[in-house]
Amino acid sequence: MSETSRKPKYSDSKHLPIYRYKAKLIQAVEESTFLVVTGETGSGKTTQLPQYLYEAGFSRNGKIGVTQPRRVAAITVAQRVAQEMDCTLGKEVGYQVRFDDCTCQDTVVKYMTDGCLLREVLADPGLSQYSVIILDEVHERSLNTDILLGLLKNNFSNPSKATKGRSFPLKVVVMSATLETDKLSAFLSCCPVFAIPGRVFPVECTFGSAVKPKDVESTAYVKEVVKVALDVHTSELAGDILVFLTGQSEIERACDLLFEKAESIDYRYDVLDQTVEGLLILPLYGSMPTDQQRRIFQPPPPGIRKCVVATNIAATSLTINGIKYIVDSGFVKQLNHNSRVGMDVLEVVPISKSEAEQRAGRAGRTSSGKCFRIYTKEFWEKCMPEYTVPEIQRTSLTAVILTLKCLGIHDVIRFPYLDRPEERFILEALKQLYQFDAIDRRGRVTKLGELMVEFPLHPGLTRALLKAASVGCEELLLPVAAMLSVENIFIRPGDPDNQKEADKKHRALAAKTGGMNDFATLLSVFQSCKSSDRPSSWCKDNWIHWRALKSAFSVETQLREILLRLQQRKDFPVETFDGNKSELFRRCLCAGYFTNVARSSVGKVFCTMDGHGSMVHIHPSSSLFEQEVDLNWVIFHDVLVTSRIYIRTVCPIRYEWVKDLLPKLHEVDVYELSSVAREEVTDEEMMKWETREAAKRQQEVSTVDVVKKLERRNDETSVSDARARYLQRKQQRQQNKAL
DNA sequence: GAGCACTGC
Structure with missing residues (x-):
């Protein structure tokens, strides 16, 4: 040196x-x-x-x-x-x-x-x-x-x-x-x-002809991206390629296609730059093992062109040196909160213009570069927004609103947001906080809310954990809370043989706890791995994500420390409970998940009780999926919208455990919360409200009635937009196949 | 009967 x-x-x-x-x-x-x-x-x-x-x-x-x-x-x-x-x-x-x-x-x-x-x-x-x-x-x-x-x-x-x-x-x-x-x-x-002026090299951008505005919903762009990448490989000077796609399966498909087609290249005649003698194809996405990720950063052997096929992870989080060419699909997978159906939906959407510039810029870090956009200029103008909608306008705000309230900001609607979230998102967050007893009817933070804000978890999970701690069974909930706040720990490989093998192992893990409670399976996996002599090989044997489990161990330790600190407080709630361990465990879960209750409807279909009354199915990855026993009431951790609305991480409960909690879901309406949020409620108004509530309570809003009413509703009306779009896409693909 | 991007406390 x-x-x-x-x-x-x-x-x-x-x-x-x-x-x-x-x-x-x-x-x-x-x-x-x-x-x-x-x-x-x-x-x-x-x-x-x-x-x-x-x-x-x-x-x-x-x-x-x-x-x-x-x-x-x-x-x-x-x-x-x-x-x-x-x-x-x-x-x-x-x-x-x-x-x-x-x-x-x-x-x-x-x-x-x-x-x-x-x-x-x-x-x-x-x-x-x-x-x-x-x-x-x-x-x-x-x-x-x-x-x-x-x-x-x-x-x-x-x-x-x-x-x-x-x-x-x-x-x-x-x-x-x-x-x-x-x-x-x-x-x-x-x-x-x-x-301050920057120091970047020029990147020449060109538009393609593949994706026109009407193609937004099709996945034809994978093929097009592969075609363009190969064109770059054969007709551009040496320099590495970075391809942007939306997710793991798409990336693997693109890599397979690329590999297949690159094999038939004759480097004596087909390539413009004669110093280029081969193509190294590398996938890159977040859940990939880290040692495999590291390969991306190694320079390719002499004469070999590197082609990295990546998710958005390569747009900001990771910088790969030597990239000279970008192939941009124009799409990204984005988690959006849909307040109409009350759930988060992961969907493929066009990127914004600023995001496209960002992607292009990845080719100009060390020298000038080129960016090939596969979509048309028309698509750019008509389908791509100027800027990406900021996160604050598309996610669930429950935790954020609690934080603000704890900082003494009561008027969370008029808080100075650089971009204001829609009012209904804020109201929905307030409603949920009220349901969790984190705020009272006038929007003030309760003692429980003060405890809840200390945890880096989803409020529902925190609520369940605090309930468990108050009855002295935090040992059951700490690992579960940790497992649910890290990435998915179950590995499901792409090829059919390994898939069968992994499924078998996962089913065996669930069976260890009786095969009737996905939360209990998580607890068991956590404990089994922790007590194993060689935890990493235990994970490998059982098709469990070792990296994810390791972070669950750290999270559990952190949660335990926070809990210990809070339990020193004199006012930490203490309750007693008689009953067996399984019931205790599930009742604690109910305290946090009573907003996620579903009741068996027709056949294997369940109906959510959150007021939206969506018809949902148990996801095949759940241990309850193939159970023959009649399930009546269940709680679930989250929802996945694909071909159907699936609930994942499920556990059967008894109606009595949530009976007293359910009416709370229908207690407050948005108008009332709106005034609470603004703190404009006069005492007179408050009185009126209290009387109305009392009248409502007298009527004894029967949960069974609510169920009946929801069941009468047409299935289609309660299905989310995302599902409709999915079906449309599927139909389109089938048509494409038929052609 | 299976369609999980990326962050972060």
Whole structure:
């Protein structure tokens, strides 16, 4: 290694585009509370600005905190900055992410995930430890970043107002790519915007002819993507290819097709660049084993062109060097919350224009590149939105609203959102919190709600865990809560032989606990693996995701610590319960899942009791799927919408256990919650409401009646939009096949 | 009778 390349990177930092703006940037931060800094990737803002502020003495009174939406980014950037500042990581420069706090008393520049900072705000709303907060990658619009943005505006936009727990003013810097900076500035009291030029290479984009607007619902794009990738391989100069598709099965199909077709290439005649002698095809998606993922980053052998077929993971989370060509399908899989049917639906949708630019940009990191979009210009104009709908507008807000309420923000509707979620999403969240007893009828956080907010879990799961802890059986629920908050632990391979084998093993695991309760199976898998001598090979033998289970172990430990801390409180609820263990376990689950209750309807069809009355089926992966016994009432963890509406992770219950909880599902209506949310309820109104409620209770809204009413409803009306679209797609595919 | 993108506490 030569002397120059071993020199600390600090000397390079003077050549970064940001360097010549150093003095002006420091001045801009000094002069105002809020500052928006924009610059494309490569401008150096993430690594340099915190150092400039440190040098300028901004850390005299407190830390400089920098947030990132992703763990890896927080860690790697901290490592680099520690190196540039010539100090040990974890001393002056450190990072904090979940399960990994690498900071100390002396840490003055702290990188962290946005979720970590949000947790800190909960403990210390004045952020008294910090002198500067820098929110990075704000254009990505992660849920946590959006909430932090609103909180910072809310708490610190009036500098003269004494902020609780602070003796000196806080500086807030918001960093974003060049999109929508006017909007950000306007949001933050029309603060100044500082633009830094980036250092990126040009990427030439072309449109294709394959996907026209009417093809939105077809999967023809897989074939087209393969065709274009092969064209690039044969008729473009050397350089690696990155293909964007939407999911695992699609990627595997595309890789098979590519492999098949690449075999028939005659490298003497078919390729333009004679230095190219082969094609290395590599799939890339999140649930892939990490050692397999690592292969992606190795440079290909000489003369071989690498072609990576990836999900959106390659758009922001992972950077692959040497990519010169992009093939963009124009689609992405997105989780959307559908409030009409009250569930989350994972669906394939066209990407936004800004996302398409982002994908194209992946080819211009080290030199100029080319991006081949398989869709037409018309598709771009008519089907692709300018920007991606921010997460806050398409996810369930239950946990977020509870956080806000715990921070003393009662008017969650008029909270300053950069992009306001639809009111019905907020009301739905309030309704659920009320059902969980996390807030009372006037929207105030209850004691239970204060306990719930401490857990990094879905509120329902937290509710079940707290119930278990109050009757002294947390040992049963801690592992289950952990298992349900990590990625799916059951491996189901693509090829039929292994699939049979995996299914057999999974059925055997379920049978160990009686084969009647998927939650119990999770508990058993957790315990069996934990007590095994060689846990990783135990997982391999049983077709269980070892990586996922390992993270379940960490989550369980964390939940246990939080619970122990809360149980020290004098007011921690304690209840007694008689009955056997199986009943106790399931009754605790009911406390968190009574919103997810379904009742047997006709045949094997179940009907949900959440007021939407959707007709659902037990997913074949459930141990209850092939049970012949008559099931009457069940609770379930989640819903999957594909050919049918499936409920997964299911457990039979007795009606008596939820009887008293079910009326609560129909107790409040949206109008009433709307006034609660705004805190405009006068005492008079409250009285009227109470009387009305009392009258309702007198009527004894019978749950059986509700069931009957729901059963009379036409099946089709309760089926989600997603299902209708799925059927349409399926029909279209069948037609394509027939042709 | 099986269609799970990606983050994060």
